Amino acid sequence: MLGWDVTFDTCFTPFLASGAVPGRVVRVDRGLCDVLVADDDDPGLLRTVRADWSGISSADPMRNPCTGDWAVVHMDAGQPASISALLPRRTAVVRGSAGERSDGQVLAANVDHVLISVSLAAKPDAGRIERLLALAWESGAIPVVVLTKADAPHDPSWVDEVAAVAPGVTVVAVSALTGVGMLELSELLGSGTAALLGQSGVGKSTLTNALCGADVMATGATRAVDEKGRHTTTTRELVALPGGGALIDTPGLRSVGLFGGESGVDQAFNDVLELASACRFADCGHASEPGCAVTAAVALGTLPQRRLDSYRKLLRENAWVASRSDARVAAERQREWKMRSRSSNPARP
């Protein structure tokens, strides 16, 4: 239930003796969070508990509880519920935080599928999808592009254009209004955990409601949900799905910075990498090198210049983020600079 599996079960074993129970973090507020735990009377049912996590609060925001985390929850009689630890995250969707700070922000934890939601009511933005795909791949989860509002009048070629910027990724067109594609999507999600990412207004919350079914709004110890029976999207929130899985709805993301990690970008652009493997030089910069298979593909029209530019831009952004946030990389850079300045100015100490 809720994406619990044998790995989490093993991680939880040491905590059993303390009488703690596993709980899945639904939403996080300052010092407190809602967690879903199995009901005492009927373990098949879930109930929401408000738990205090101030005891494990960390200065590093990435270590604090996040929607989707599995928590070690103590519910001792006569005491407010509290969290004493988080189980290791299997996957984490992390974005660079806005502004000057170099911390990452965990958007969702222990996610199996990242649903990149894009509305078909307007022409999809290829660059935005590529950026979200890089973020999704980096999380360790499997990205899926969900084209929402398929009932809205749209140019059919848009779907092909999206598929072209998402190599190796499943693209599903859905409509919460007509039900088109909904069965396919819920089968794809199975009993795992999925997180919806995308701009505000693309229909993420409507999709969440549709996947949950009407029962979601029930209150109390029900098979599905949070006691409030509604979910606003000012916060990230997890809901239980009727099929046993979980879905994390998020507020619209206006700007999505990457948070280092080249592999996500490389996975999102594996078509470019594949081309690059045929370049004459292993360290080809795909600029004016002879025998460059990438620029050859651009010249042939098989690789859009826009996509190559987008790939370069995301790689640059990642390198920049890494230079700010990763002390090891920063130290390495400094060492490089020192060496360079020494060799160019041997008189300096």
Ligand SMILES: Nc1nc2c(ncn2[C@@H]2O[C@H](COP(=O)(O)OP(=O)(O)O)[C@@H](O)[C@H]2O)c(=O)[nH]1
């Ligand atoms: N035509 C159509 N409109 C939709 C669909 N899903 C959502 N909407 C509308 O899109 C608007 C934004 O939906 P919402 O779920 O709040 O988007 P969110 O900000 O991504 O959570 C609402 O007016 C919905 O009624 C759909 O499948 N088809």
Ligand SMILES: [Mg+2]
């Ligand atoms: Mg919403």
Ligand SMILES: [Zn+2]
């Ligand atoms: Zn090249």
